[in-house]
Amino acid sequence: MLTRFSFEKLSECTEGFSKKLGDGGFGSVFQGELGEEKVAVKRLEGARQGKKEFLAEVETIGSIEHINLVRLIGFCAEKSERLLVYEYMSRGSLDRWIYYRHNNAPLDWCTRSRIILDIAKGLCYLHEECRHIIAHLDIKPQNILLDDNFNAKVADFGLCKLINRDQSNFGVVLMEIVSGRKNIDNSQPEEDVQLINLLREKAQNNHLIDLIDRHVEDMVSHQEEVIQMMKLAIWCLQHDSILRPSMSTVIKALEGAISIETLDTNSVMPVQDNPSTYSVTSQASMLSGPR
Missing domain, CATH: 1.10.510.10 (Transferase(Phosphotransferase) domain 1)
Known part of the structure; x- marks a missing residue:
């Protein structure tokens, strides 16, 4: 089951989105910590879907599990903000x-x-x-x-x-x-x-x-x-x-x-x-x- 996070929680776990891991075509990725677990938080840019469509797509992505696919842990959908929380890949x-x-x-x-x-x-x-x-x-x-x-x-x-x-x-x-x-x-x-x-x-x-x-x-x-x-x-x-x-x-x-x-x-x-x-x-x- 995916976890739904508040924007405030993800801002806190990434220390205000201060530890950037990289930029991609879909947005910027930041390192975060949820308890003792490191995570990668992707802040999407250019997502034009409404909340209902976004949640449906996230549900589809979250249902997919394979050893060679990065695991989606959770998401955030507040106002215009769209964020995805992934497992952290150390290399x-x-x-x-x-x-x-x-x-x-x-x-x-x-x-x-x-x-x-x-x-x-x-x-x-x-x-x-x-x-x-x-x-x-x-x-x-x-x-x-x-x-x-x-x-x-x-x-x-x-x-x-x-x-x-x-x-x-x-x-x-x-x-x-x-x-x-x-x-x-x-x-x-x-x-x-x-x-x-x-x-x-x-x-x-x-x-x-x-x-x-x-x-x-x-x-x-x-x-x-x-x-x-x-x-x-x-x-x-x-x-x-x-x-x-x-x-x-x-x-x-x-x-x-x-x-x-x-x-x-x-x-x-x-x-x-x-x-x-x-x-x-x-x-x-x-x-x-x-x-």
Whole structure:
């Protein structure tokens, strides 16, 4: 059962919203304490629904439970304020560990591949298994949270309906994890700014090895496995959404139950990336299966 908190209580537990953990497309997140339990309090921005619709959506989100989904503990709906209270994830968001901006130790290949599998399992549950099928439309490293042991959990699922978002591509996140760079990186030479365009070029020239994150020697020593992971990303990024794998198929590929060795990366090209968005804009009706 979700707990309904007063705005005053959440302001108190976050010390006046003073300990900011981060900003996201849906609002700011603050660290709080409820008794001896640490929590993350998200103060939503841009929520345009009335209280009745908000409560109905929160009830749906709160009924979903999976080991690879961040758990919703409670909420607040007072006047124009809309807040959500989540379990606290000690390692923060994945972007802090793959973009090399926070002086964190680089993640080894074993950890990265496990994180990718965790993300796939969380999305598979949302898209194919839970009673309320939810298409997560804002998948990006900022919305993947890590616990003490670097187990990954998907956050912000269901919020696209509250905030009106319509973006997603699991293959983009996968490529960011294995390459250690952003999808759109303006610090790169002009021809390399867009990761997915670069992926297309390297696949055509059979030079996928060039995209492996070179910050970690361990990544290079596992280059064959990393390249197979890139081929899986390409499969997820095909032009024709009908040909993209379902998340359950992605999990089988990650666990070795099916092979992607035979995938022709020259005939299966990823979609053209759009520099104005985080990832390729897709219609919500197309997102219940693939990704």
